[in-house]
Amino acid sequence: MLLKKMTITFRHKLTFIYFSVTLCLIFIFVSTLYLSFKGSIIKKIDRTLLAEARIAATRGITDNNADKIGKVMIKKTGNEYMQVSNIHGEISITSLKSGNLGWPVKMSLIDKAFNGAYSFDTVSFRGEPYRVLHFPVDKSSILRLGYSLQKVDGELKELRNLFFFFLPFLLITVAIFGYHMAGRTIVPVVRLTETADKIKKGNLKERIQLDSPGLEIRNLVRVFNNMLDSIQKHVEGHKRFTSDVSHEIRSPLTALKGSIEVTLRRKRKPEEYEDILKKNLFEVNRLHKISDNLLLLARADHDIIELRKSWVDINELLGLIVDRHKNKIFEKSLNVIEEYQEPVEFLSDRDLLEEALSNLFDNALKYTPDKGSIFLKTEQSFHGITVTFHDTGAGIPEKDMERVFERFYRVDKTRSRLSGGSGLGLAITKWIIETHGGHISVKNHKNGGATFTITLPVDDA
Numbered sequence: 001m002l003l004k005k006m007t008i009t010f011r012h013k014l015t016f017i018y019f020s021v022t023l024c025l026i027f028i029f030v031s032t033l034y035l036s037f038k039g040s041i042i043k044k045i046d047r048t049l050l051a052e053a054r055i056a057a058t059r060g061i062t063d064n065n066a067d068k069i070g071k072v073m074i075k076k077t078g079n080e081y082m083q084v085s086n087i088h089g090e091i092s093i094t095s096l097k098s099g100n101l102g103w104p105v106k107m108s109l110i111d112k113a114f115n116g117a118y119s120f121d122t123v124s125f126r127g128e129p130y131r132v133l134h135f136p137v138d139k140s141s142i143l144r145l146g147y148s149l150q151k152v153d154g155e156l157k158e159l160r161n162l163f164f165f166f167l168p169f170l171l172i173t174v175a176i177f178g179y180h181m182a183g184r185t186i187v188p189v190v191r192l193t194e195t196a197d198k199i200k201k202g203n204l205k206e207r208i209q210l211d212s213p214g215l216e217i218r219n220l221v222r223v224f225n226n227m228l229d230s231i232q233k234h235v236e237g238h239k240r241f242t243s244d245v246s247h248e249i250r251s252p253l254t255a256l257k258g259s260i261e262v263t264l265r266r267k268r269k270p271e272e273y274e275d276i277l278k279k280n281l282f283e284v285n286r287l288h289k290i291s292d293n294l295l296l297l298a299r300a301d302h303d304i305i306e307l308r309k310s311w312v313d314i315n316e317l318l319g320l321i322v323d324r325h326k327n328k329i330f331e332k333s334l335n336v337i338e339e340y341q342e343p344v345e346f347l348s349d350r351d352l353l354e355e356a357l358s359n360l361f362d363n364a365l366k367y368t369p370d371k372g373s374i375f376l377k378t379e380q381s382f383h384g385i386t387v388t389f390h391d392t393g394a395g396i397p398e399k400d401m402e403r404v405f406e407r408f409y410r411v412d413k414t415r416s417r418l419s420g421g422s423g424l425g426l427a428i429t430k431w432i433i434e435t436h437g438g439h440i441s442v443k444n445h446k447n448g449g450a451t452f453t454i455t456l457p458v459d460d461a
C-alpha cells in the first residue's frame with residue numbers, strides 16, 4: 001500500500017491548537033453548567049426534606065399520628081421511605097412494608113443525628129438512588145427521610161445524552177472554525193511568502209498590501225516593506241554602480257584601442273608618435289585614477305581601511321595643496337585667497353585628509369573659469385573645525401545638490417570627462433570626512449559659485 005506522506009503545515013498546527021483549546025473550554029463550560037444544575041436540584045430536595053422533617057418533629061411523631069404524618073410526607077416529598085428509630089436501633093415507625101430490611105445504614109450519620117445534628121446522604125436502595133436525611137426528633141429518637149432521585153437522574157441522563165448527541169456536530173463546527181481562524185491568522189505569512197516569491201522572480205517593486213487590524217501584524221508589514229525599500233535602493237545602486245564602472249573603464253580603453261590601431265596603420269614621424277603617446281597617457285592616467293579610487297571605495301565599503309592618526313595642521317596641508325597646483329592656477333590666471341585661523345590642528349589620517357581636501361580644491365580649479373577666484377578658509381571654535389572652499393564658478397544646480405556626493409554622479413558628464421574626472425572625488429571626500437566623525441555640505445553662494453563646507457569635531461576624530 002502506498003502511503004503518501006502528509007505535510008503538516010503551520011495552519012494544521014494552528015487548527016489543532018484552536019480546536020483543542022475551544023473544545024477544552026466547551027467541556028469546562030458544559031461540565032460546570034451540568035454540575036451546578038445537579039447541585040441546585042439536590043439542594044432543593046434537601047430543603048424540602050428538611051422542612052418536612054422539621055414540621056413532623058414539631059408536631060411530635062407518635063404511633064397514633066405516624067401513619068398520617070407519613071402519608072403527608074410521602075405526598076409532599078414523593079418519597080417512599082420514612083422511619084423513626086430509637087437509640088437502641090428499634091424502629092417505631094416505618095413506611096417500608098418490609099421494615100428496615102436491606103436499607104443501607106450509615107452508623108456515623110445515625111450517631112450524628114442522636115447527637116442533635118442532621119445530615120444528608122445519597123444511597124442506593126434496590127438499584128434506585130435516594131437522598132436521605134438523618135434528623136434528630138428528640139433525645140431518644142431520630143427520623144430518617146428518603147427521597148427517590150430516580151426521576152432527577154433520568155432528567156440528568158437525558159441532558160447528558162443530548163450533549164453527546166450534539167457532540168459530533170460540535171466537533172465538526174469547532175474544527176471548521178479552527179481551520180478558518182488559523183487561515184485568518186496566517187494571512188500575513190501567506191502574503192509575505194507571495195511577495196518574497198515575486199521579489200525572487202525579479203520584481204523588486206513589490207510590497208505587501210495588508211490592512212490588518214492587529215498592531216503586531218501592521219508593524220511586521222511596515223518593517224518588511226521598509227526592508228524591501230532599502231534592499232531595492234541597494235540593488236538599484238549596485239546595478240547603477242556596476243554599469244557606471246564598466247562604462248567608465250570602457251570609454252578610455254576604447255579611446256586607447258582606437259588610437260593605437262590608427263597609429264599602427266602606417267609609419268609615422270617620431271614627433272607624431274610622441275604626440276599620440278601623450279594623448280594615450282592621458283587616458284591611461286584616467287584609468288589609473290579610476291582604479292585607484294574604486295579600490296579605495298571598495299576597501300572603505302568593506303571597512304578594511306585602518307586610520308593612522310596623527311595631529312595634522314590643516315592650514316599647512318591646504319598651503320601644500322595650493323602650492324602643488326600653482327602651475328594650473330597660473331595657467332587659468334586664478335586668484336586663490338587663503339584665510340586661515342592659526343593654528344588649526346586635527347587628529348586624523350594625514351593621507352586621507354589630504355585626499356579629501358585635494359579633491360575639493362581640484363574641483364574648485366576645474367569648475368572655475370579663467371580669471372576666477374577660489375577662497376579657502378579655516379576656522380576653529382568651541383563647536384569644531386570648519387574648512388570652506390568657495391569658488392566663482394557656475395555653482396551646482398539645485399536638483400543636483402545632494403547627488404554630487406553619489407559615486408559617478410556628474411552634473412555635466414562630457415565636461416567632467418574631458419577634464420579627466422570620473423565623478424568619484426566627492427564620494428571619496430564624503431566618506432573620508434564622515435569616517436573622521438565630520439560632515440560635508442554644499443550650497444551655492446549668493447554671488448554665484450559653489451561653497452563646500454567641512455565640519456570636523458574638535459576633540460577626537
Ligand SMILES: Nc1ncnc2c1ncn2[C@@H]1O[C@H](COP(=O)(O)OP(=O)(O)OP(=O)(O)O)[C@@H](O)[C@H]1O
Nearest residue numbers: 363367404410411412416421422423424425426450
Ligand atoms: N566647485 C564645483 N563647482 C561646480 N560643480 C562642481 C564643483 N565640484 C563638483 N562639482 C560637480 O560635481 C560633480 C562630482 O564631483 P566629483 O569631484 O565627485 O567628480 P569629478 O570632479 O567629475 O571627477 P573626479 O573628482 O573623480 O576626478 C562634478 O562632475 C561637477 O559636476
Ligand SMILES: [Mg+2]
Nearest residue numbers: 359363425426
Ligand atoms: Mg572631483
